[in-house]
Amino acid sequence: MNINHKAPATGSREPASGIIQSSTRNSQHISKPWYPLWSGILAVLLGLGPVISSAEPPEGRGPGMNKPLGWAKGRILVMPRAGLPEKELAKVLGEHGGKGRKIGQSDLYIVDLPGNASEKAVAARLAHHPALKFAEIDQEVEPALIPNDPYYGSAWHLPKIGAPSAWDSSLGSGVTIAILDSGVDPNHPDLSPQLVPGWNFYENNSNTSDVYGHGTKVAGSAAAMANNAQGVAGVAALAKIMPVRVSGSTGYATWSAISQGLIYAADRGVRVANASFLGLTDSASTRSAAQYMKDKGGLVIVSGGNTGVLQNYAVTTSMVAVAATDANDFRASWSSYGNYISLAAPGAGIWTTTMGGGYGAASGTSFSSPVTAGVVALMMAAKPTLSNTQIESLLFSTAVDLGTAGRDPYYGYGRVDAARAVQAAASAVVAGDTQAPAVSITSPAGGSSVTGLVGVNVAASDNVGVTRVELRVNNTTVAVDTTAPFAFTWDSAGVANGMANLTAYAFDAAGNSKASTTVSVNVANGTTTVARDTTAPQVKIVNPVTGNVSGSNVPISVNASDDSGASGITYALYIDGVLKATGKGSTLGYNWNIRNVAAGAHTVQVVAKDAAGNSASSSVSVTVVK
Structure with missing residues (x-):
């Protein structure tokens, strides 16, 4: 396939300062609409172009920035166990003066602390x-680029990964890539036609213009426009770009901003996200947000890092961490390595878009990551019916194995191959999964006595993956957990004293399910006596909140309390006026399958009654995004 491309001028170099020089004027301009991409890289292929090198990074950490890494003052991140009543979470946080802010439709919270609080001390205690599942400080992270790489690049990486062959089958049309970064230049001719609205989580507004330059480079690597007789071609040239600004003018971001960005994109139906920052797999919050997107059918691609040494970052399946290779398929000398690395991709001397409408070469795993995200977009566009887990599996299995046979800490499963990956995706059969998960309640033990808030731990596994676990108490679903490890806080005050039966149900993406063996426990709470009850219960829909929902399933969480005690509360849950579920107690959980629900506005309503017949209701309006 021919894609028009403006080739960079042979022999030009970046200035010694490390600022990429705009080549808008001094690059060779090709205006003929039929000009093929291959002509733009011919000099490189013939050995006439500049040498591509994996230049050593400057002294210091990662991209050589001198600013020490810190954390956001006055806030931390927490995730409660599924089913913890909102009022109880408020009590837990209130002990430290904290107030929680729920992030989108997820179960992740940003906690604002008083000015005299120690973020590290509070996070350590919580x-x-x-x-709670976890609590952590809101760590700063830096962009994964090499800002003073002195080598000039061209589009060598595109034929290296077989992109021209892949373009015969797919250009990424219909897929949106969220670029979580410093923003994107909205006026760049190779990017502006591709942009869709995003959000600025650094300043909490809709201005997603680039304030640092990194995001514009990353966006161009993934999805710069093609066939416009100018500039460069991104890997997925017809994919859309959603700019999600998570950093300030220094390029540094926080775990909370990145987590918010991932959840924001997932709630809007985005299936590919790129975050080119160092050490993201080490954050429990970011892993949770990435898994949230994965549970909704997406994939999150992140940088492997530029320290050039072994990193013991957390190994996770929630993100695809990418190392950098050079034109000779060697690991770039500055590319970090470790067991967390999933793949490798070209990252040395990548010709891409720059702020102000220019073009230049850049290096770092910041660019191997969006190159991979572009390949994922090509695969998804080639066969939209493939699940994200199938896409991921084919991405890994078609990679060119480098280094030690099989997965290794330097290249992961190998260097990404767009041609093979897209061909595999296009010809893949959408396999049916008929194997149910395995599930068991590991605590509390059967026959034990419980009071108050009870921790319930569940072990669940599946041949493909567990998408959610529902905890049912006396046949009422009290909570739904979509993130491993599957852990609940059950308010035992929601049932009468005596024996209560606990059962966990595990579900996979295909809808296969299995129930655990029932565990019976003895509830021994105190009693509440009210002479004459005329007060209605207090009821609230905790999730979803008003806004967008996407994916296949939306967990619904309801909390209620009453002066006569929660054990007398009964629920009726309605969606668009149709009764969907009933239950008893202080909490109610329900999984709303929106796969066949029409896009647009829908209303979720719950009616709660106490034992005396007093009733109250709560409702939220959500927009289903397809």
Whole structure:
């Protein structure tokens, strides 16, 4: 396939300062609409172009920035166990003066702390709280680029990964890539036609213009426009770009901003996200947000890092961490390595878009990551019916194995191959999964006595993956957990004293499910006596909140309390006026399958009644995004 391309001028170099020089005027301009991409890289292929090198990074950490890494002052991040009543979470946080802010439709919270609080001390204490899955400081992270790479690049990476062959089958049309970065230049001719609205989480507004330059380079690597007789071609030249600004003018971002960005994109139906920052797999919050997107059918691609040494970053399946290779398929000398690396991709001397409408070469795993994201977009466009897990599996299996046979810490599964990956995706059969998950309740133990808030731990596994676990108490679903490890906080005050039956149900993406063996426990709470009850219960829909929902499933969480005690509360849950579920107790959970629900506005309503017949209701309006 022919894609028009403006080739860079042979022999030009970046200035010694490390600022990429705009080549808008001094690059060779090709205006003929039929001019093929291959002509733009012919000099390189014939050995006439500049040498591509994996230049050593400057002294210091990663991209050589002198600014020490810190954390956001006055806030931390937490995730409660599924089913923890909102009022109980408020109590837990209130002990430290904290107030939680829920992030989108997820179960992740940003906690604002008083000015005299120590973020590290509070996070350390809450990390051990039995009602929380985790708590962590809101760490700063830096962009994964080599800003003073002195080598001039061209589009060598496109034929290296077989992009021209892949373009015969797919250009990424119909797929949106979220670029979580410093923003994107909205006026760049190779990017502006591709942009869709995003959000600025650094300043909490809709201005997603680039304030640092990194995001514009990353966006061009993934999806710069093609066939416009100018500039460069991104890997997925017809994919859309959603700019999600998560950093300031220094390029540094925080875990909370990146987590918000991932959840924002997932709630709007985006299936590919790129975040080119160092060490993201080490954040429990970012892993949770990435898994949130994965549970909704997306994939998150992140940088492997530029320290040039072994990194013991957390290994995770929620993100695809990418190392950098050069034109000779060697690991770039500055590319980090470790067991967390999933793949490798070209990242040395990548010719891409720059702020102000220019073009230039850049190096770093910041660019191997969006190159991979572009390949994912090509695969998704080639066969939209493939699941994200099938896309991921084919991406890994078609990679060119480098280094030690099989997955290794330097290249992961190998260097990404767009031609093979797109061909595999296009010809893949959408396999049916008929194997149900395995599930068991590991605590509390059967026959034990419980009071108050009870921790319930569930072990669940599947041949493909567990998408959610529902905890049912006496046949009422009290909570739904979509993120491993599957852990609940059950408010035992929601049932009468005596024996209560706990059962966990695990589900996979294909809808296969299995119930655990029922565990019976003895509830021994105190009693509440009210002479004459005329007060209605307090009821609230905790999730979803008003806004967009996407994917296949939306967990619904309801909390209620009453002066006569929660054990007398009964629920009726309605969606668009149709009764969907009933239950009893202080919490109610329900999984709303929106796969066949029409796009647009829908209303979720719950009616709660106490034992005396007093009733109250709560509702939220959501927009289903397809």
